[in-house]
Amino acid sequence: MDQILFALLNGTIYGLLLFMVSAGLTLIFGMMGVLNFAHASFYMLGAYFAYTLQPLTGFWLAIILAPILVMGVGILVERFILRHVHEHGHAHELLVTFGLSVVIAEMIKMVYGKFAVDYRVPAELNFAAFSLSGIDYPFYRLFMGGIAVVMFIAIYLLLTKTRVGIVVRSAIYRPQMVEALGHNVPMVFMGVFGIGAALAGLAGAVAGAFYTTNPNMALELGVMVFVVVVVGGLGSMGGAMAASLLIGITNSLAVGSDFRIADILTWIGMGGWADEVGGLLTMRMSSLAATLPFFIMLLVLVLRPSGLMGEKE
Amino acid sequence: MKYAPLLLLVTVAVLIALPWLVSGSMLNAAVQMLISALFAMAFGLLCGQAGMLSFGHAAYFGVGAFAAVHAMNAFGGEGLLPTPLLPLVGGASGLVSGLLAGYFSTKRTGVYFAMITLALAELLHALAPHLKTVFGGEAGVSSFRMPAWGIGFGSLNDVYFLTLVWTLVSIGLLYLFSKTPLGRLALGLRENAHRLRFLGYNTHALGTLIFAISAMFAGIAGALQSMNIEAANYVVLESHISTAVVLNSFIGGVRVFLGPAIGGAVMTFFGHVSSDLTRVWLLYQGIIFVLVMMFLPRGIVGELVERIRNPSGEGLARTISTLLARLASLAIAAFGAVFLIEFLQRVLSPEYRAGVTEGNWPDIALFSYDWAPLSVLPWAFGLGLFGFGIALVIMVNRRVAARKEAQA
Numbered sequence: 001m002d003q004i005l006f007a008l009l010n011g012t013i014y015g016l017l018l019f020m021v022s023a024g025l026t027l028i029f030g031m032m033g034v035l036n037f038a039h040a041s042f043y044m045l046g047a048y049f050a051y052t053l054q055p056l057t058g059f060w061l062a063i064i065l066a067p068i069l070v071m072g073v074g075i076l077v078e079r080f081i082l083r084h085v086h087e088h089g090h091a092h093e094l095l096v097t098f099g100l101s102v103v104i105a106e107m108i109k110m111v112y113g114k115f116a117v118d119y120r121v122p123a124e125l126n127f128a129a130f131s132l133s134g135i136d137y138p139f140y141r142l143f144m145g146g147i148a149v150v151m152f153i154a155i156y157l158l159l160t161k162t163r164v165g166i167v168v169r170s171a172i173y174r175p176q177m178v179e180a181l182g183h184n185v186p187m188v189f190m191g192v193f194g195i196g197a198a199l200a201g202l203a204g205a206v207a208g209a210f211y212t213t214n215p216n217m218a219l220e221l222g223v224m225v226f227v228v229v230v231v232g233g234l235g236s237m238g239g240a241m242a243a244s245l246l247i248g249i250t251n252s253l254a255v256g257s258d259f260r261i262a263d264i265l266t267w268i269g270m271g272g273w274a275d276e277v278g279g280l281l282t283m284r285m286s287s288l289a290a291t292l293p294f295f296i297m298l299l300v301l302v303l304r305p306s307g308l309m310g311e312k313e
Numbered sequence: 314m315k316y317a318p319l320l321l322l323v324t325v326a327v328l329i330a331l332p333w334l335v336s337g338s339m340l341n342a343a344v345q346m347l348i349s350a351l352f353a354m355a356f357g358l359l360c361g362q363a364g365m366l367s368f369g370h371a372a373y374f375g376v377g378a379f380a381a382v383h384a385m386n387a388f389g390g391e392g393l394l395p396t397p398l399l400p401l402v403g404g405a406s407g408l409v410s411g412l413l414a415g416y417f418s419t420k421r422t423g424v425y426f427a428m429i430t431l432a433l434a435e436l437l438h439a440l441a442p443h444l445k446t447v448f449g450g451e452a453g454v455s456s457f458r459m460p461a462w463g464i465g466f467g468s469l470n471d472v473y474f475l476t477l478v479w480t481l482v483s484i485g486l487l488y489l490f491s492k493t494p495l496g497r498l499a500l501g502l503r504e505n506a507h508r509l510r511f512l513g514y515n516t517h518a519l520g521t522l523i524f525a526i527s528a529m530f531a532g533i534a535g536a537l538q539s540m541n542i543e544a545a546n547y548v549v550l551e552s553h554i555s556t557a558v559v560l561n562s563f564i565g566g567v568r569v570f571l572g573p574a575i576g577g578a579v580m581t582f583f584g585h586v587s588s589d590l591t592r593v594w595l596l597y598q599g600i601i602f603v604l605v606m607m608f609l610p611r612g613i614v615g616e617l618v619e620r621i622r623n624p625s626g627e628g629l630a631r632t633i634s635t636l637l638a639r640l641a642s643l644a645i646a647a648f649g650a651v652f653l654i655e656f657l658q659r660v661l662s663p664e665y666r667a668g669v670t671e672g673n674w675p676d677i678a679l680f681s682y683d684w685a686p687l688s689v690l691p692w693a694f695g696l697g698l699f700g701f702g703i704a705l706v707i708m709v710n711r712r713v714a715a716r717k718e719a720q721a
Contacts, residue, residue: 035424081607088610091366094424095563096606098368102556102599110593110658219552223435226428234425287443294436298417301429305420 002132007252013141015248016148020203021221022228022240023155024196029234031172031192033090034082037097039200040222041104046070046201047208047217048108051119059122059209067201074197078190101218109215116214144206151199168192227293231300233307242308247293254289328477332470342585344473346578347480348538353562353577354487355530360559361567362491363523364503365419366427369434370531371554376410376437377403377532378539378549379448385456385540395461400479400536407532408525415524419517422506434555441547453546456539476537483530484574490526491570499523553595560602566612575614593658597651638709646702652680653695 025039049066057065077100085092120126121140128136159165171178171188179185208217224247232243300307327334331343352374359365377400384393384402393402418429441448448454458466465471490496498519501509506516539545558577565576580598587594609616624632659665685691 029424035427081603084607085610090424091364092606092610094366094427095559096603098556098559099599099603099606102560103596103603106593106596106599110596110654111661113663223432227432230421230425230428230432288440291436291439294432294439297429297432301417301420 002135004253005132006135006137007255008249009137010141011249011252012245013145013148013248014252015245016145017203017207018221018224018228018248019241019244020148020151021200022225022232022244023152023237024199025225025229026234026237026240028193028196029229031168032082032189034093034097035090035234036193036196037094037222038077038101038104039097039196040218040225041101042070042074042197042200043204043207043221044108044213044215044218045073045104046204047119047213048112048117048204049201050205050208051117051213054119054122059125063202063205066205067198070201070204071194071198074201075190075194077197078193082193083186101222105215105218112215114215116212119208119213121209138210140210144210147202147206151202155199224293227297229307230297231293231307233309236307236309239307239309247296250292250296251289254292325481328481332473337469340469340473342582344469344476344541345585346581347476348534348541349558349561349577349581350574351480351483351537351577352531352534352558353565353573354484354571355527355534356558356562357567357570357573358487358490358499358530359524359527360562361569361573362496362503363499363520363527365422365520365524366559367418367430367524367527367555368427368559369430369432369552369555370528370558371550371552372414372434372437373407373411373528373531374535374538374554374558375441375545375547375550376528377407377535378545379454379535380406380532381536382454382456382539382545383447385458385543386454396458396466396540397461397464397475397478399540400533403532403534403536403539404529405532407535408529410532411525411528412521415521415528419520419524422520431552431555434550434552438547438550438552441550448547449545453544453548455544457543458540472541476541479533479537483533484571487530488570495519495522557598560598563612564602564605566615566618568611569615569618572612572614576612591655591658592662593654596654600650635709635713639706642702642705642709644702645705646699649695649698649700649702653692653699656691656695 021040021043024042025036028034028036028039046066049069050062053062053065056062077097081096081100082093085096121138125140125143127139130137159169167178167183168188168191171183171185175185178188204217211217228240228243228247231247232239232241328343332340335343352370355373356367356370359367359370381399381403384399385396387393393399414430414433418426418433421429442450458472460466466475491499498509498514501514502516502519502523509519510516535549538549557580561577561580562573563576564580565574566572584594584598587597591597605612611619620632
């Protein structure tokens with residue numbers, strides 16, 4: 001029971017982290033129609049920036065400065081690259097960001113090497129928050145979850161309660177009209193892109209210390225974020241939230257499970273056959289955990305192609 | 314384009330004569346180039362003609378590669394088919410996996426499609442290490458090419474001709490396919506899927522079919538690859554293979570028929586040549602891709618074809634001199650950029666950092682000079698050349714614009 005509780009908690013926090021990155025992606029997509037393939041690269045940049053800054057400024061300042069730097073990178077990308085290719089259409093923008101993700105990953109490899117760097121949770125945060133039946137629960141996980149929750153509340157309030165939020169939301173809906181009313185829409189786009197990047201950067205700066213910080217982290221998380229977005233439906237914050245939590249929780253439940261498909265088949269008397277066939281049928285759930293989100297995605301595609309909360313195309 | 318058939322004939326003749334023209338290592342590179350050309354063409358069918366951007370084409374390439382290796386090992390090493398026909402197995406397995414994956418991924422279009430293809434490829438990549446009987450775990454699966462039809466298939470020449478024939482035949486088939494009604498419908502799918510649906514076509518089935526055909530040719534390319542190296546490892550399922558085919562095809566230009574093939578062949582050639590010279594070839598490839606996407610959205614071949622079809626009306630001499638001026642200034646900028654990147658790479662490399670002791674930074678040899686990393690000189694040299702080249706490009710562009718204005 002305690003184990004399931006831990007798994008649920010871990011899954012929720014991983015889900016919140018996924019949401020932190022996919023929220024920015026969804027926000028940018030909703031506004032500009034651009035699927036930013038390099039979004040997960042911003043996550044990685046956040047982690048590496050924080051790792052670099054940490055010895056100079058200490059952990060706290062590092063996780064504040066790193067997202068700001070990532071925001072700067074994001075703004076430069078939007079202003080000088082994306083805006084340049086905007087006239088060629090959305091597919092082209094997607095390709096350019098795809099190219100950027102390659103360039104960023106290769107640069108990271110050049111500067112920091114191909115292997116994981118030693119970016120760790122600082123000692124003052126590395127303690128147990130509580131313990132259940134003798135197992136300590138790291139405080140840092142709660143810290144990550146807390147930051148994610150605070151971020152969402154802040155963004156939600158910003159979008160719904162402020163003048164800036166009104167302009168942003170209307171720029172998503174009717175950009176020409178907003179421009180006609182005298183608002184600088186390209187500037188708004190740039191800001192949203194920067195904030196989306198900063199969110200991903202913050203997620204990276206915080207999570208990089210807990211998980212590993214390596215040049216593959218962008219791809220690994222990026223694929224998960226895309227799965228989240230397909231499952232949840234692009235442009236829908238609620239969908240992204242639901243899908244992130246769903247995938248986070250199933251993932252962490254599966255890691256701790258010994259279940260095999262052959263076990264089901266044993267009930268109907270085909271266990272022997274399944275053991276003979278081997279392959280997928282006898283693989284433990286724990287080793288399949290990494291692939292589970294993909295199967296969820298396939299299921300959603302068959303049952304509800306537009307995603308859990310997505311609108312019809 | 315009346316010279317196109319002639320050009321094609323000359324290219325084929327050169328390709329046939331190649332084993333007598335170049336060294337063994339170059340011939341090896343040529344085999345790789347042919348394989349990437351075919352792979353890029355398969356991708357081009359899906360992406361260029363049908364407008365479906367796949368980020369996970371390595372999956373079908375890999376499936377073809379593994380199918381071919383298993384077919385080679387079938388019947389105690391006798392082989393399922395005679396060696397020259399083995400790519401058929403790769404093609405068939407690519408087709409089947411393409412039908413399956415295509416069914417799911419073409420449920421959505423646009424960016425969703427791209428994300429699903431990536432996720433499916435990652436799914437296969439995540440599963441592969443666990444399925445040891447199929448994918449052979451860390452070691453992979455290895456095999457031998459058996460002699461068949463009186464050909465030994467032991468020498469590189471035999472492999473080259475096998476690859477050449479299959480590549481040419483496949484590209485020929487792809488060309489013929491683009492002329493069939495189904496091939497024309499692919500264009501319709503790209504341009505206006507709504508309208509196709511309105512006309513009564515089943516766009517999902519159509520998309521799945523085109524996806525499967527593209528996967529089939531990717532499978533053939535994969536089979537050729539594993540037959541060439543007589544082994545397959547689950548590394549072929551990794552994302553960088555999918556990435557490379559996207560970059561190569563778009564650098565060439567996906568909307569012109571042979572664009573992806575030329576892009577694939579040329580980039581593979583540079584990759585092969587530069588592998589001794591630089592460790593950051595992928596970085597250059599990425600940068601070239603971003604630049605091509607920004608400034609030559611049709612791709613390099615696409616832009617060339619466009620220029621030849623619609624000459625600027627300035628006369629041949631003018632056009633060529635402008636082109637040369639642009640190329641020369643770009644070359645200066647590129648040299649500066651390459652110098653900076655290579656210098657940075659050397660400064661940052663672990664071997665160099667290990668050699669740095671208390672305030673003593675050894676000189677770095679680059680382009681047959683020794684440069685002190687702490688002095689301004691190398692950085693100023695690289696940045697200066699880069700800036701100078703860019704300034705020249707801007708100048709040329711301004712002149713061209715001014716001339717156009719004067720004409721108008």
